[in-house]
Amino acid sequence: MDARLAYARRADRADGLAHFRTRFVGADTDLVYFDGNSLGRPPIAAVEGVERFLREQWGGRLIRGWDESWLRLPLELGDRIGASVIGAKPGQTVVGDSTTVLLYKLMRAAVDGQRRRDPNRVEIVIGDDDFPTDRYLVEGIAAERGARVRWVPVDRSRGLTPELLAAAVGPRTALVVASHVSYRSAYLADAALLSRIAHDAGALVLWDLCHSAGSVPIEADAWGFDLAAGCTYKYLNGGPGSPAFAYVRDDLQPLLRQPIQGWFGSADQFAMGPGYRPEPDIRRFQSGTPPIVGMLAMVSTLEMIEDAGMAAVREKSVALTEFAIDLAEELLAPLGVTLGSPPDPAERGGHVLLHHDAMREVNARLWERDVIGDYRDPGGLRIGLAPLSTSFEEVHRGLTAVQTVLREVLAERAGLG
Numbered sequence: 001m002d003a004r005l006a007y008a009r010r011a012d013r014a015d016g017l018a019h020f021r022t023r024f025v026g027a028d029t030d031l032v033y034f035d036g037n038s039l040g041r042p043p044i045a046a047v048e049g050v051e052r053f054l055r056e057q058w059g060g061r062l063i064r065g066w067d068e069s070w071l072r073l074p075l076e077l078g079d080r081i082g083a084s085v086i087g088a089k090p091g092q093t094v095v096g097d098s099t100t101v102l103l104y105k106l107m108r109a110a111v112d113g114q115r116r117r118d119p120n121r122v123e124i125v126i127g128d129d130d131f132p133t134d135r136y137l138v139e140g141i142a143a144e145r146g147a148r149v150r151w152v153p154v155d156r157s158r159g160l161t162p163e164l165l166a167a168a169v170g171p172r173t174a175l176v177v178a179s180h181v182s183y184r185s186a187y188l189a190d191a192a193l194l195s196r197i198a199h200d201a202g203a204l205v206l207w208d209l210c211h212s213a214g215s216v217p218i219e220a221d222a223w224g225f226d227l228a229a230g231c232t233y234k235y236l237n238g239g240p241g242s243p244a245f246a247y248v249r250d251d252l253q254p255l256l257r258q259p260i261q262g263w264f265g266s267a268d269q270f271a272m273g274p275g276y277r278p279e280p281d282i283r284r285f286q287s288g289t290p291p292i293v294g295m296l297a298m299v300s301t302l303e304m305i306e307d308a309g310m311a312a313v314r315e316k317s318v319a320l321t322e323f324a325i326d327l328a329e330e331l332l333a334p335l336g337v338t339l340g341s342p343p344d345p346a347e348r349g350g351h352v353l354l355h356h357d358a359m360r361e362v363n364a365r366l367w368e369r370d371v372i373g374d375y376r377d378p379g380g381l382r383i384g385l386a387p388l389s390t391s392f393e394e395v396h397r398g399l400t401a402v403q404t405v406l407r408e409v410l411a412e413r414a415g416l417g
Contacts, residue, residue, distance in 0.1 A: 002396075004326075004327060004330065004396055005393070005396050007323075007392075008323070008391075008392035008393045008395065008396040009392070009393055011319065011323070011392040012391050012392050012393055015316065015391075015392070016312060016316075017308055017312060017313070017316050017387060017388060018391065020304050020308065020388040020389070021388070021389055021390070021391055023043055023044055023045065023300075023304070023388075024041040024042065024043055024044065024237075024388075024389045025041060025042045025043070025044055025047060026041060026042075027041060027389055027391075029370075030370065030397075031370040031371075031372065032370065032371040032372065032394055032397050032398035032401065033372050033386075033389070033390070033394070034371070034372060034373040034374065034382075034383045034384055034385070034398055035372050035373060035374045035382075035384050036234065036235065036384045036385065036386025036389060036390060037211060037215070037234050037235070037350060037351045037374075037382070037384030037385075037386070038234060038374055038384060039233055039234065039240060040233065040234055040235060040236065040237035040238075040301070040386055040389065041237065041386070041389045042237060042239060042297065043237055043297070043300035043301060043304075045300040045303075046237065046239070046296070046297035046298075046299070046300040046301075047297075049296055049297070049299065049300065050293065050296050050297060053293070053296055054293070057069075058293075065292075070290075070292045073095075073290070073292060073295055074094050074095045074096050074286065074290045074295070075091075075094055075282070075283070077095045077245075077295055077298070077299070077302070078092075078093035078094040078095050078245055078246075078282070079091070079093060080302050080306070081093050081095070081213070081232075081236075081245050081302065082220070082247070083306075084302060084305050084306045084310065085213050085214055085218065085236070085302075085305060085310065086209065086213060086218040086219075086220045086228065086230070086247060087217070087218050087219035087220050087221055087222060087223075088220040088221055088225075088247055089221055089250075091250060091281060091282055092220075092221075092247055092248060092249060092250050092253075092282060093245055093246065093247045093282070094245065094246055094282050094283070094285055094286060095232070095243050095244070095245045095290070095295055096243055096244070096245075096246065096285070096286050096287070096290050096291075097243060097244065097287065098241070098243065098244055099133065099210060099229060099230070099231045099244040100133050100137065101244075101260070101287075102229045102244045102245070102246045102285075103133065103134065103137055103206070103208070103229050104137050104141070104259075104260075105246070105258040105259060105260055105285060105287075106206050106227045106228075106229055106246060106248070106258075106285075107124070107137055107138065107141050107175065107177065107206060108141055108144075108145070108258070108259040109227075109256035109257055109258045109259065109285075110174065110175045110204045110206060110226070110227060110256065111124065111141060111145050111147055111174050111175055112145065112256075112257060112259075113204075113252075113255055113256045113257070114174035114175065114203075114204060115145070115147075115174065118202070120171065120172055121171075121172060121173060121174035121202070121203075122146070122147045122148055122172055122174060123147065123148050123149070123150045123172045123173050123174060124138050124141070124142055124147055124148070124149050124150065124173075124174060124175045124176075124177065125150045125152060125165070125168050125169055125173055125175070125176045125177070125203070126138050126149065126150075126151065126152065126176070126177040126178075127151075127152045127154040127159060127160040127164075127178070127179070128151045128152060128153050128154060129154050129156050129159070129182070129184060130160075130177065130178075130179050130182075130183075130208070131179065131183045131208065131210070134177055134179070134208055138177055147174065150168055150173070152164050152165070152168045156184060156185060156340075157185050157187070157340050157341070157342070157353075158182070158185060158187045158342060158347075159179065159182040159185060159187035159189055160178050160179070160189055160194065161189075162190060162193050162194060162197060165178075165194055165197050165198070166197050169197065169198060169201035169203055170201055171201070171202065173198070173201050173202070173203040174203060174204070175203060175204050175205070175206060176194070176198040176203050176204070176205040176206070177205075177206050177208070178191075178194055178205060178206070178207055178208065179207075179208045179210075179211065180207055180208065180209050180211070180212040180216070180218065180349075181211035181212040181215070181216060181349030181350070182211070182349075183210070183211050184340075184353060184376055184380065184382075185340055185341050185342065185353055186211070186321075186341045186342070186348050186349040186350065186351045186352060186353060187341070187342055187347060187348070187349075188212070188216060188342070188346070188347050188348055188349045191207060191218070191223050191225070192219075192222070192223035192224065195207075195223055195224040195225060195226075196224060199224065204226040204227065204252075205225070205226050205227070206226065206227040206228065206229070207220075207225055207227070207228040207229075208228075208229060208230070209228050209229065209230030210229075210230050210231045210234065211234065211349055211350070211351070212230070212349055212350075213230040213231075213232075213234075213235060213236065213245075214234065214235025214236045214301070214305065214313070215234075215235045215313065215314070215317050215349060215350035215386070215387065216310075216314055216317070216349050216350065217310040217311060217313075217314050218310075220247055220249075221249075225247060225249060226248075226249055226252060227246075227247065227248055227249070227252070228246070228247040229244055229245065229246050229247070230244060230245055231244045232244060232245065232298045234386075235301075235350065235386055235387075235388075236298045236301050236302070237297060237298060237300065237301040237386075237388075237389075238294070238295070238297050238298035238301075239294070239297045239298075241294065242294045242295070242297060242298060243290070243291050243294050243295060246282075246285055248282055248285060250281075250282075253280065253281050253282055253284065253285075254280050254281075257278070258278075258284060258285050258287075260287040261276045261278070261287070262286070262287030262288045263288070264283070264286040264287060264288055264289065264290065265278055265279060265283060265284045265285065265286045265287055266278060266279065267279050267280070301388065304388055305388075308388070313387045313388065314387075316387040317349075317350045317385065317387045318345045318348075319392075320350075320385040320387065320390060320392065320395060321341075321345065321348060321350065321351070321352050321385060322345060323392055323395055323396075324352045324383050324385065324395050324399060325339060325341075325343070325352060327395065327396065327399040327400075328352070328354055328399060331399055331400065331402070331403040332354065332356075332399070332402060332403055332406065335356070335403070335406050335407065335410060336356055337354050337355065337356045337406070338354075338355045338356070339352070339353070339354065339355070340353035340354065340355045340380055341353045350384065350385060350386070350387070351382055351383060351384040351385060352382070352383045352385070353376070353380045353381070353382050353383075354380065354381045354382075354383065354402075355379050355380055355381075356379055356381070356406065357378075357379045358379075358406060358409045358410065358413070359375060359379050359380060359381040360375050360377075360379070361409050362381065362402065362405050362406050362409055363375040363381055365405045365408070365409070366401060366402065366405055369401060369405070371397075371398050371401045371402070373398070373402075381402065383395075383398070383399075
């Protein structure tokens with residue numbers, strides 16, 4: 001038997017989280033899923049829970065459900081995410097809109113709040129390789145509010161480092177927007193240190209947690225976060241388009257005015273008053289009717305994380321990515337593949353980026369063979385490894401398939417030459 005396959009099987013037998021894999025739809029098939037950092041597998045209990053809700057809660061209780069539980073659900077789930085996933089005390093996290101909408105609300109609120117405090121704070125600092133939505137929002141908000149974008153050129157195999165941020169912030173900085181884990185390279189930023197650098201310059205910092213929440217331990221309160229947002233359809237398995245969450249530190253809540261003023265964020269909501277008066281707490285960051293059905297699936301994964309603990313999730317995540325890198329070195333490096341992620345696990349999140357100029361074609365062929373990875377320009381195959389649903393043997397099977405397909409593509413290229 002292949003020594004690496006034997007290792008994978010031993011690792012699976014020793015894995016304290018292996019039993020969670022059986023709780024996901026499709027995990028018992030031969031399909032290799034390397035895209036849990038884009039869309040997580042559905043938990044079996046989530047499928048059953050959503051169906052039960054549709055029949056019993058929506059179908060049985062109808063509009064009474066709002067008074068009985070639905071109005072509280074965005075805050076209750078927010079507190080559970082705060083406690084088990086991002087290290088936040090109650091009353092600071094809410095589930096609601098899409099990631100883009102929540103990021104917009106938080107960015108606008110921060111920029112406007114800083115300008116009220118100091119009119120000279122007109123710059124938004126962001127890395128030039130942050131996720132497109134973050135960059136597009138920053139550009140749009142700068143144009144809306146008469147601010148300027150301070151682009152920080154970053155190494156695409158890393159991300160926003162303390163040295164780069166320290167050189168970019170100053171007395172004109174209103175807001176720093178930073179990714180905890182880079183969507184491309186998986187670079188894991190030192191969130192506590194970067195937050196401190198921003199604060200020393202008098203800036204607020206907004207953390208994008210989309211590629212870390214549910215994969216990497218986060219301590220929002222202890223690390224001095226001001227604001228944060230993250231999606232729930234990746235490592236939290238909320239399903240396609242499931243709503244995001246927003247974190248706002250409690251002392252900032254009464255000071256920031258979010259720009260999408262809707263009735264769910266107004267004080268005494270059902271008074272239907274003639275003017276908008278916001279709630280004093282995290283509820284002011286709500287706008288319209290929350291997507292209750294879209295919130296339900298993530299409950300199953302929150303229960304698993306509460307059971308396992310983020311420390312154990314992170315331990316397995318590191319073991320999976322280390323194994324993937326070792327396999328890539330053995331199987332793919334001889335074919336010209338290079339690592340596009342930090343080699344040090346302390347600087348790496350839950351996915352691995354592998355570079356080769358044939359990867360676009362390789363990924364397309366892998367999908368035809370039920371090996372589902374993720375392509376990112378230029379020439380990057382992203383291997384996303386969700387700790388609760390991914391096995392070591394699955395990683396071995398997938399990387400072996402990458403080797404086979406890459407050899408085929410290279411042989412065809414040589415023949416055409």
